[in-house]
Amino acid sequence: MLEIRSLSVGYGERRVLHNLNLDLPSGQILGVIGPNGAGKSTLIRTLSGILTPQTGQVRVAGRALVQLSHAERARLIAVVPQATHLPPAFTAWETVLMGRTPYLNWLGQTSAHDEEIVRQAMLHTDTLELADRRVGELSGGEQQRLLLARALAQAAPLLLMDEPTAHLDLQYQFSLLDQIRDLVTEGKLAVLIVLHDLNLVARYADQVALLVKGKLRALGTPRQVLTPDLLSQAYHTPLEVLFLGHSGQPFVMPPVK
């Protein structure tokens, strides 16, 4: 689904991502981790068309990213940003309907088909009962789920998520990620998710990419990437990894006192 080859991105003189290579097939969740300033958000912005690659190639569903029009790209890649400063006046329904933009004409006329997709998206994210409420009245968790619904309404095979759990209460963090997990397994979705919480990554990601100072330091399964050596080096602090449960899911924490 997503192929990145030798990708370098920068702002003018300053280079932020160096020579990235990775592959993300459909049906997988790729967790991107790394300390602040590693370039995680830059990666999302590049993949979603905000920034242009300086060198390298990105292909989505076999097509070169730079050759896509804005609408074509939005039909292939959907972004779930953090739920801050959403326009409060729109209803939840109208907000999710925005996800259909890449399929609509310039007047924004929607069809019954569009509305059905929106309904399904809201159903999948448990937001249908919020449909007529104004976004300004909703909680942070509800707004975040709304943004996920909006991205689903885009019906794009690749989902990019930038710290979607940042402002959520614990139970909502898990339920959101559970929903994504379900969507990935049942649909042909590929998800690239930037997360701060290493343990969420350990639990939900199929692949993990560790970015440090714009370079891909490690790429592999959670067990392969979440090792004490790699993590301690990356985060400049000693870290230990435990293995929990019968699946041996990694659990990262500072050394026990």
Add this chain to the structure above:
Amino acid sequence: MKRLTFLLTLLTTLSLLLGACAPAATPAPTATAAPSPTPITFSDGLKRTVSLSAIPARIISLAPSNTEILFAVGAGAQVIGRDEFSDVPADAKTLPSVGGSMGKYDLEKIASLKPDLVLAAEINTPEQVKALEDLKITVYYLSNPTDLPGMYANLVTVGKLTGHQPDAEKLVKSLKARVKAVEDKMAGVASQPKAFYELDATDPAKPWTTGPGTFMDQLIKMAGGENAAAKLNVAWGQISQEELLIQNPDVILLGDAAYGITADQVKQRPGWDKIKAVVDGNIQTFDDNLVSRPGPRLVDGLEILARLLHPELFK
């Protein structure tokens, strides 16, 4: 983007053309009376051709100076409307007002009075003249004169417009005589007192005054005086208090007396007490309308000035 620029250029051209083809844009209206004797044509201050086929009997004046001139040449009975500020002569105040404050006139009122001549002045904008033309009203735009001969010419013009040419010419003759009388008196005068004419001193450090190019400047000279603001490089401008102290005028003329400024107030202004006029107590009030309205009362102003500057000649 290119298409947008093209569209915009097309639009600009189109709307300019549209504007040029606007209806009722003829600048030479004629009176709508029955077949008449050969009309007299005039060229007014905006270089427009104005035709009158009969002596106008319903005149509206849009400026106080025009009102004064109309009455002075004997056409007062023909005036049926005036602007808000026309107050001389007293008869004028009884006429209906057509507006004029905040620069706007009541066009509907003017139209409803059915004037056969509207006398405009330089305080009226070309747009206002056009608006009246569009209403098929005859307008004559009287430009401001820059000197007394120019004012005499305006009197005669208004006389011709209103069928009072002989009266106007007689008026001019008498005005000229009065002016000559003053000039003769001033011929042998020994000294020329310096006068400072105050228009506005809300900021006493930078009062407004009349400089070269204004009537006041000319009249002061003709009345045997010297304008303290002679070195100002604009017609109406501010003079700094320092410059005023350097000029040290012998007499201060309060053109803002109508707004409540008194000699006592002047004496109390910080730093002004060193000025000769203040020391001598020679602070006089002056009716600004005499010099700001370019009409026959300019000569009244001259005579008053002569008395104020050279009281010794009028004992």
Add this chain to the structure above:
Amino acid sequence: MKTLTRPYLVSLLLLLGALLLSVAVGSVFIPPATLFNLLLQGFSGHMPSTGESQSLATILFALRIPRTLLMALTGAALAGSGAAYQGLFRNPLADPYLIGVASGAGLGAVLAMSVRWPYSTLGLMAVPLAAFVGSVVTVFVVYELARVGRIVPTTNLILAGVAVSSFATAATSFLMINTTGELRRALVWILGGSTMSGWQPVLAMLPYVALGLGTLLTMGHALNVLQFGDEQAQQLGLPVPRMRLLIIVAASLTTAAAVSFTGVIGFVGLIIPHLVRLLWSSDYRHLLPLSLISGAAFLLAADVLARSLMAPQEIPVGIITALAGAPFFLWVLRRVKQQHLW
């Protein structure tokens, strides 16, 4: 798109009422029956040619109707572009003058007023034309100052707009003080209201306002998407830089045309969109047309007041809108925020 019939009905009725009021009110009283007859005669092409009817007809067709249309067009232009600016800048305090249209027009107009133009059709159009050019040039300068590569960040636009406006206003004040003869004329122009009568200003303004507002009306959906911020809008597939440019050009053109003929009338572009949000809809596909209609009605009403409050004196309409607008605006904005509409 939710079908809203009631708001359109209500606002169109208000507009109709305001149009009739504006045509019926003036210092010369035209009895309603006569008014009705004259209107019929005029629209069927048979104008009365003699007597009392003729002068009433002249007043009606040469003065009142063109002025009514002028004010209606101006109100629509200001409210429509105000709504567009608020959407574009995502700022509830944005008004059509934010990026320099008014100050540029003022400078152009006052510059033109310091020249004695020949009394001809083009000479009489010199002031509005100069004002228009002044507006357009100012917006262009602001745009270029704010541009960083291909992107024009909103903050830059606002900052550049404020800076350039201050400069233009200062230059205008300087000019006004130095040409004392034209001081009153310049002041009257700037305070807002119709300084040109008749059909000429209406016909000259019409194509620009029609094109500008027409364009804006098609940008409703784009404005909705832009409410999520430039990044999200682009991620949703909207060609953001192009859309922003189009909106700026259309809104500025509309405002420039209005200001060039009717001076700087404030508060219409600021309040009307918020009122519409409060009463009817925040969806720009409805907000724009409803603002347009309501703006026209509002300015017509204000103009009737301007003409009648101190008759025969006419108050510049910009003063009326400011006096009514300022206290009202605070109340409206508070309500809007309380109801989570911004």
